[in-house]
Structure formats: C-alpha cells, structure tokens
Amino acid sequence: MQHNQVVRVAMVPGSHQSGLVGMVGEDGTPEGPAQEVSDLAAAVTELERAGDVRWIWPSSARLYPDLLRAGARVARCHDIELTGSLIRARDQDQAEPPAISAAAARLAAATAAWGSHTREQLLFAGDEAAPVDPRCAWTDVVDVHAHQVARIAADPHPAKFGLLAAAESAGGLAAAEMTAAGLPWRADVHDRLLTEVLGPRPPATAGPPLRPTRLAELAAQISETLGAVRPVNLDSPVQLLRALAASGVRVSSTRTSVLRQVDHPVIPLLLEYKELARLNSANGWSWLDTWVSGGRFRPEYVVGGVVSGRWASRGGGALQIPRLLRQAVIADPGWTLVVADAAQLEPRILAALAGDRAFAQTAMSGDLYEAVAAAIGGERKTAKVALLSAMYGGMGGDGGRSLALLRRRFPQASAFVERAARAGEEGQVVRSVLGRTCPLPSAAWLSLTADSVDPDEDRDPGAGAAARARGRFTRNFVVQASAADWAQVLLATLRNSLAEMSAPDLGQPHLVFFQHDEVIVHSPAEKADEVVAAIDAAALTATSLVFGATAVTFPMATAVVDCYSGAK
DNA sequence: TCAACAGGCGCG
DNA sequence: AAAGCGCGCCTGTTGA
Numbered sequence: 133m134q135h136n137q138v139v140r141v142a143m144v145p146g147s148h149q150s151g152l153v154g155m156v157g158e159d160g161t162p163e164g165p166a167q168e169v170s171d172l173a174a175a176v177t178e179l180e181r182a183g184d185v186r187w188i189w190p191s192s193a194r195l196y197p198d199l200l201r202a203g204a205r206v207a208r209c210h211d212i213e214l215t216g217s218l219i220r221a222r223d224q225d226q227a228e229p230p231a232i233s234a235a236a237a238r239l240a241a242a243t244a245a246w247g248s249h250t251r252e253q254l255l256f257a258g259d260e261a262a263p264v265d266p267r268c269a270w271t272d273v274v275d276v277h278a279h280q281v282a283r284i285a286a287d288p289h290p291a292k293f294g295l296l297a298a299a300e301s302a303g304g305l306a307a308a309e310m311t312a313a314g315l316p317w318r319a320d321v322h323d324r325l326l327t328e329v330l331g332p333r334p335p336a337t338a339g340p341p342l343r344p345t346r347l348a349e350l351a352a353q354i355s356e357t358l359g360a361v362r363p364v365n366l367d368s369p370v371q372l373l374r375a376l377a378a379s380g381v382r383v384s385s386t387r388t389s390v391l392r393q394v395d396h397p398v399i400p401l402l403l404e405y406k407e408l409a410r411l412n413s414a415n416g417w418s419w420l421d422t423w424v425s426g427g428r429f430r431p432e433y434v435v436g437g438v439v440s441g442r443w444a445s446r447g448g449g450a451l452q453i454p455r456l457l458r459q460a461v462i463a464d465p466g467w468t469l470v471v472a473d474a475a476q477l478e479p480r481i482l483a484a485l486a487g488d489r490a491f492a493q494t495a496m497s498g499d500l501y502e503a504v505a506a507a508i509g510g511e512r513k514t515a516k517v518a519l520l521s522a523m524y525g526g527m528g529g530d531g532g533r534s535l536a537l538l539r540r541r542f543p544q545a546s547a548f549v550e551r552a553a554r555a556g557e558e559g560q561v562v563r564s565v566l567g568r569t570c571p572l573p574s575a576a577w578l579s580l581t582a583d584s585v586d587p588d589e590d591r592d593p594g595a596g597a598a599a600r601a602r603g604r605f606t607r608n609f610v611v612q613a614s615a616a617d618w619a620q621v622l623l624a625t626l627r628n629s630l631a632e633m634s635a636p637d638l639g640q641p642h643l644v645f646f647q648h649d650e651v652i653v654h655s656p657a658e659k660a661d662e663v664v665a666a667i668d669a670a671a672l673t674a675t676s677l678v679f680g681a682t683a684v685t686f687p688m689a690t691a692v693v694d695c696y697s698g699a700k
Numbered sequence: 701t702c703a704a705c706a707g708g709c710g711c712g
Numbered sequence: 713a714a715a716g717c718g719c720g721c722c723t724g725t726t727g728a
Contacts, residue, residue, distance in 0.1 A: 368724055369707050387708065410709060413722050438718060442712080449720055452711040478712095478717095526716025600715080608717035612712095648712045648718090 138208070141179060142188040142273045145172055145195060145246055146266040149202075153179070154270065156188060160278025166270045173202030186210055188277045190269075192304035193435070194243040200312045207631065211301040212239065212276050214436055218297055219283045221439075222569045224561070232279045235272040242269050289567060295677060296566035296617060300436060302624035306643055307433035307443065309627075314428025315461060315644045316469075316654060322420050322460040330408055333417050344412060350405040357398040366405055414449065415457055423448040427464075433646070440609055441568045441616035442648055451647050461696035463654060467639075470663045471699035472690040473650035474619065474671065476500040479519050481615045484675075484684040485565060488544035492683040508537040522549060523611050525604030549607045556606025557599040564613035565678055573602060614678075618686070619649055622674035626651065629666040635659055652696065660692045 142162070143153045151172030155163045169175035176199060179185050187206050189195055191213040199206070216236060220228075228236075242264040280297075287293035327333065331345030343351070355363055364375040369386045376383060379398070383390050388406060391399055423429055429448065437444025445451050453461075463469045474480075475498070483495040490507075497503035505515035518534035521527065522545075527535070539546040552562050559573045559581065573581075581595045623646055630641050630653065638656035641663050645652035655663045671688050691699035 365724080367722090370725075385707075406709085410722085414710065414720095440718065442718070444719060446720085449710075449722095452709090452720065454710060473712095521716065524716045524718095527714085597715090604716060605718090612718065650712080 138184040138186050140186045140188055140210070140277075142166070142270060142277060143172070143176075144190065144242075144266050144269040144273055145198075149173065150266075151175065152266050152270045154274075156274055156277065158281075160188075160274065160281045162274050166267070168266075173199050173204040176204040176206060180204070180206060184208075188212070188273060190239045190246075190273060191243045192301070192308055194246045196305060196308040197312065198246075200308060205309070205631075206305065207628070208298070209301050209305060210277060210280075210297070211304045212236070212273065212280065213243065214300045214304055215280050215284075215297045216276070217436055218293075218300060218568060219280060221571065222287070222293075222563075222567065223283070224569070224572050229279070232276060235275050239269065239272050239276065287567060292565070293567040295621065296564075296568060299566075299617070299620045299624045300441075302627060303435045303443070303620045306623055306627050306646065307435050310643050310646065311430050311432055313642050313644050313654070314426075314430040315652070316427060316463055316467075317424045317429040318427065318460045318462045319420055319424050321462065322424070322457060323417070325456065325459060326411070326416060326420075330412055330416070341418065344408075344416075347405065347408055347412060350401055350408070354398055354401045354405060357401060366402070367409065372402075411454065411456070414452075415454055419448065438616075439571055440613040441564065441620065442612070443646065455697070458696040461652075463694050466657055468655055468657045468660050469644075469693050469696060469699075470641075470653040470655055470660055470667065470690060471650070471693060471696060472652075472664075472667045472688045473700075474622075475687050475689045477615050477619070477649040477686070478523060478611050479504075480684050480686055481565075481618060482523060482545055482548065482611050484679045484682045485610065485614055486542075486545040486548035487682075488542050488548070489683070491542040491545045494542075495684045498687055504538075507541050508534060510534060510537075522546065523608060525549075525553060525600075525607045549610070552610040553603035553607035556609075557603040559602070560606075562606045562610050564610065564617050566614070566617040568613050568617065570606060570609045570613070577602065615649065618674050618678050619646075621677050622670045623651060625673045625677075626653075626666060626670040629670065630663070633659060633662060633666070664690050664692065 140156045140158070141153050142156050143151055145151045146168065149171050151169055152166040153169060153175060154166035157163055176187070184207065187209040189209060189212065192209060192211045193213070196206070245264055284290055284294050284297055323333070330347065334342035334344055351363075351366055354366060358364065358375050358379045360375050360378070365371045372386050373383070376386070376398075381394060381396050381398070383394060388403060391402060423431070429450070431448045431450030432446045433450070434444040434446055443451070461469070479500055480495045483491040494500065494503045494507050501512045501516040501519070504519060505512045508515060508518070514534050518538050521535055522538055555562050559578065561570050561572060563569050577598055580592055580598050623643070627643060630643065633641055635641070635656055635658075638658055641653050641655035641659050643651060644654045651667070653663050653667070667688055667690055671686050675682065675684075675686050689700065693699050
C-alpha cells in the first residue's frame with residue numbers, strides 16, 4: 133500500500149447541513165481553530181478529493197449514513213465510539229481521566245441526537261435533549277481522540293492495537309456503506325419460494341395474520357394423528373410436549389434433534405411443520421414487507437456488537453438468512469455477485485496463533501479437515517468434530533479419542549487453547565491477536581467461584597461449572613476474536629481496493645454483505661475477475677498484517693454467480 | 701398491559 | 713455424568 137501523507141481532520145456536524153472541521157496532528161494536537169462550513173457533505177467531498185484524510189469523528193454509525201445520503205464517501209476515519217470500546221475493554225481495571233470520561237459522555241449524548249434514525253424520537257424528546265454546542269463537541273472530539281491515540285501507543289503491542297482500531301473504524305464505514313447499498317433481493321422470487329412451500333399468501337385481516345394453508349393442513353393432520361381431544365398449539369412447546377406424552381411419545385423436549393430420534397407417525401409431520409412455521413414467522417411475507425424495498429434488503433450492522441469483535445445486526449436477522457432464501461439474492465442485470473468465504477478460518481487462525489509448525493504444515497492444505505484427518509488417521513468428519521471440540525471446549529460423543537490424538541499430533545495448538553481456558557477459569561482476561569480483550573468475569577461469577585473464607589464451608593456446587601463455562605468462553609474467544617480481527621482487516625483492505633477500481637461506464641463494484649468469514653461484492657460482470665483477484669490479495673494482506681510471517685495459508689473459496697444460492 | 705424469560709432455531 | 717463457542721428474533725408463558 134502506498135502511504136501518502138494522511139492528514140487528520142476532526143469534525144462534528146452543526147445545525148442543518150453545516151459542520152465544523154479542523155486539522156489535528158498525528159498525536160491529536162489541534163493545528164489551529166475549527167472552521168465552520170455551511171455544507172458539511174460538500175466540504176468532506178472536497179477534502180477527500182484534495183488528498184488523503186483520516187476523519188476524526190464521534191461515530192460513523194451516527195454520522196456517516198447522512199453523509200452517504202448526501203453523496204459524500206470517505207476513505208478512512210478514526211471512530212471515537214468504536215475505538216473507545218476497544219480501549220475500555222482493554223483497560224477495564226484502570227480509571228479513565230474524569231475529563232475524558234466527561235467529554236466522551238457528552239459526545240455519546242450528542243451523537244444520539246445526530247443519529248439519523250433517532251430523528252423522530254427527538255421530536256418528542258422535549259427539553260431532555262439539550263442542544264449540542266458544536267464548538268464544545270469539536271473540542272471534545274479533539275481531546276478524546278488525543279487521549280485515545282496515547283492509549284493506543286501505550287499498548288504492549290501498539291502497532292497491532294493501532295491496526296485493530298483502524299480496522300474497526302474502517303469496518304464502521306463499510307457497515308454504513310453496505311446498509312446504504314443494500315443486498316440485492318428479489319421480492320418476487322422470495323414470494324414464489326414462500327408460495328411453493330407454504331401455499332399462497334394468506335389475505336390480510338384485521339386480526340392476527342391467517343395461517344398459510346400448508347401450515348393449517350399440517351396442524352390438522354398432526355392433531356388427528358395424535359388423537360388430540362382439543363386442538364394443540366404446535367407453537368407452544370409446553371402444549372406440544374403434553375400432547376405428545378398423551379399419545380405415548382415421551383421426549384425430554386420438542387427440539388428437532390430430539391424428535392428425530394423418535395419413531396412415530398406424527399414425527400415427520402411435526403418436523404415439516406416446525407421447519408415451515410419457522411420460515412413463515414422468521415422470513416415470511418411479513419419479513420418481506422418490513423425489510424425489503426426497492427429490490428434491496430438493508431440491515432443495520434452493529435460493528436463490534438459481539439464481544440469477540442464479530443459484527444451483530446439489528447433488524448431483519450441479517451446474519452441468519454436461511455439458505456433457502458439465498459435464491460432471492462440475485463445480482464442486477466449486467467452485474468454479478470462475487471461470493472467469497474475464508475475456508476475453515478477458525479482452525480487456520482488457531483494454527484497461526486499457536487505457531488504450531490506441524491499444524492501450520494497441515495493448514496497449508498486446501499482442505500484443512502481432510503489434512504487433519506490424514507494426520508490423525510480417521511475420517512474428515514471425525515477430524516472436523518474433534519477440531520471444533522478443541523476450540524469450543526466440548527468433549528462430546530466419541531470425540532474424546534480424536535481429541536487425544538489431536539493433542540499428541542499438535543501439542544502447541546492444543547496447549548494454546550488449553551492455556552486460554554485455564555486463564556478464563558481463573559477469572560483472568562484473554563486477548564485476540566490484535567489485542568481485543570474479553571470482558572472480566574461478572575460479580576456474580578466472582579462470588580460464585582470465590583473460595584469460601586471458612587474452609588469448612590463447602591464451595592457452591594455450581595462454582596466448578598461456572599469456572600468451566602468461562603474457560604470454554606475464553607478458549608473460544610482467542611480463536612473467534614482473532615478470526616474476527618483477520619476478517620475485519622480483510623474487509624477493510626478489500627474496501628480500499630474496490631474503491632480504487634474505476635469503472636466509469638459500468639459502475640463501481642461494492643460490498644453488499646459481510647458475515648463473519650464471508651463477503652459478497654456486487655460487481656459489474658466485466659469487473660468480476662478483478663474483484664476475485666482483489667479478494668485473494670486482501671486475504672494475503674490481512675494475513676501478513678495480522679500475523680506477520682506465517683506458514684499458514686488462508687485460502688478464499690470464491691464464486692462468481694448471479695444468485696447467492698449458486699455459491700457452494 | 702407490558703416486560704422479562706424460556707424454548708426453539710436460523711446463521712457463522 | 714454432562715458438557716461443548718458466539719449471536720438475533722420469533723412465539724408463548726409468566727408475573728408484576
């Protein structure tokens with residue numbers, strides 16, 4: 133990457149379209165007073181054109197959607213909200229300077245007022261929403277930014293933690309851009325899929341929505357098969373359990389996995405009902421009405437919404453799109469979807485984290501699970517379960533034997549996750565490769581697991597279970613959070629290279645979806661090959677930025693398709 | 701009447 | 713003996 137001089141510009145919005153902008157140095161020291169601009173979006177665009185800018189602002193989630201709507205795109209930023217979360221998670225035991233806390237609190241309150249989706253709330257907020265003085269907000273931005281820069285520099289690994297903050301900030305930009313772009317979604321295809329399996333869309337009524345015909349049929353058949361005297365509400369696990377028991381079907385729960393083990397004529401009907409009822413309630417016509425408009429599904433991503441650094445989402449269950457409905461994700465005419473996922477990301481991350489040479493050697497293979505199977509002598513499926521057990525802390529099934537084999541064959545990788553588990557059990561925190569820190573144990577956990585003062589008094593019987601649960605959490609955290617680090621650096625890198633692809637006649641390839649270890653780029657068909665290459669390059673860049681030199685490879689499984697369901 | 705909880709299941 | 717990690721969101725149930 134070419135590093136030109138990047139200037140830092142602190143900015144806050146003012147009333148109407150105005151705003152305040154002012155340059156600060158690398159360390160955050162202001163280089164003069166803030167200037168007022170009457171059209172903030174225009175000023176942003178102009179400065180972006182003039183050179184490389186890092187915008188220092190309170191929150192991309194609150195500010196960037198409005199700028200995007202006004203046609204302003206920014207290349208990079210320092211997101212005070214996201215960076216602050218990273219720093220606070222790391223410095224949990226240290227008090228922040230009161231002046232910084234106060235400034236951050238004022239900014240948080242101000243950003244709530246700026247947030248575009250809270251506009252309506254503001255109308256009713258009355259005098260609770262104090263007017264924000266932009267001059268004060270700008271000074272707060274400058275002060276908090278300077279403090280954050282210093283706190284990043286104070287990290288034991290400042291380059292890595294700095295990379296984390298930069299990637300997280302870039303993630304915030306990518307998230308807002310993806311919401312603005314939307315995931316191409318064909319409502320007609322979705323409707324056809326629903327109609328095929330559920331029957332035609334029930335007509336709207338004043339009361340609760342009618343049940344689709346197929347669900348009604350199944351419910352009737354199930355009641356009949358069970359010989360129920362009165363109709364059973366199949367959506368109530370309690371009622372269903374009772375009805376099953378009355379017909380001699382004794383099960384511990386109504387979970388699909390439990391029902392599958394039962395041989396009874398009602399079971400296939402129930403399984404079909406559960407699957408279709410889920411589709412209808414989670415992603416049925418009402419979901420379609422609510423979340424898809426203008427041929428796009430626009431979820432809100434919550435960057436840093438998971439403690440591990442994975443993104444969460446708000447509204448529409450964006451990170452749980454059922455496989456069936458991926459058939460409705462179709463590129464615009466003349467465009468294509470480049471769907472890429474990092475193959476077996478988490479075990480590869482573990483290999484790189486642990487510096488386990490034997491495991492790294494194995495992880496150079498295209499199919500990691502197959503290679504592990506060969507290494508420990510067994511089936512691919514067994515190897516996969518054993519590896520996942522090692523990372524999740526499970527001991528289930530016949531995994532015990534394979535787990536022992538893994539431990540012998542890959543001692544360093546095993547020791548790495550075991551160490552993380554021990555730390556968690558002892559109430560310590562663990563960090564990802566770039567320095568994202570897991571939360572401290574709760575007060576409840578501490579009192580539950582604390583050794584009793586009186587040696588005669590028995591420990592709470594739940595203490596061991598709680599300690600082991602936290603051990604499983606920290607064991608998984610080091611892997612899941614490091615995978616999130618890697619994926620977010622990839623996303624940030626890819627976002628940059630896509631922005632540099634000029635396709636004036638065709639349109640710009642752009643990110644439309646990001647799900648933990650998978651990205652989708654909506655691209656003019658002619659640009660697809662270039663996008664595929666950019667994705668491979670981004671994976672290489674992410675690997676070297678995050679891990680430095682490592683033998684572990686991170687292959688991307690990439691498909692160029694018209695329809696999302698055509699990928700793998 | 702509404703909020704919190706439980707059971708369940710979609711995704712990685 | 714039992715148990716694996718992280719989420720969001722739906723419906724039904726419970727209790728203030």
